[in-house]
Amino acid sequence: MVEAFRSAEVKGIVVAATGNGTLHHALEAALLAAQASGVAVLRSTRCPEGRIVPGGRRSGDVLPSAGALTPVQARIELMLQLLAGPGAA
Numbered sequence: 001m002v003e004a005f006r007s008a009e010v011k012g013i014v015v016a017a018t019g020n021g022t023l024h025h026a027l028e029a030a031l032l033a034a035q036a037s038g039v040a041v042l043r044s045t046r047c048p049e050g051r052i053v054p055g056g057r058r059s060g061d062v063l064p065s066a067g068a069l070t071p072v073q074a075r076i077e078l079m080l081q082l083l084a085g086p087g088a089a
Contacts, residue, residue, distance in 0.1 A: 002030035005039070012040035012078045015063075016071040019045055021052035023063075031063055040082060042066045044074040 005013055015031060017023050021043050023031070035041045043052055044066035052065035066074035 002027070002034050006034050006037060010039060011082050012042070014042045014044055014066070014071055014074045014078055016046045017043050017052070019047040019050045021045055021065060028063075035063065040078060042074045042078050044069055044071045046071070 002013065013031065013034060015023065015027070023043070031041050041063050042065070043063050045052055048070070051068040054065070066077065069077060
């Protein structure tokens, strides 16, 4: 799916990760490649009362966290970031 999104030239991807924000290694690699090619990526959690745990595996330091935002809230956050443009945060 991530490769299809990249081919469609999407500007950003929000991924609903496990409760603490970890990802399967294949998905993580695809998201890191997408991010390296200029696609904005945010990790969020599927847990309604959860939040992303800082650190962890490789993506914990490289893929930005949506913190305590739900995937829907993270999508809105990412859309606003993309509309604001680079360096606006």
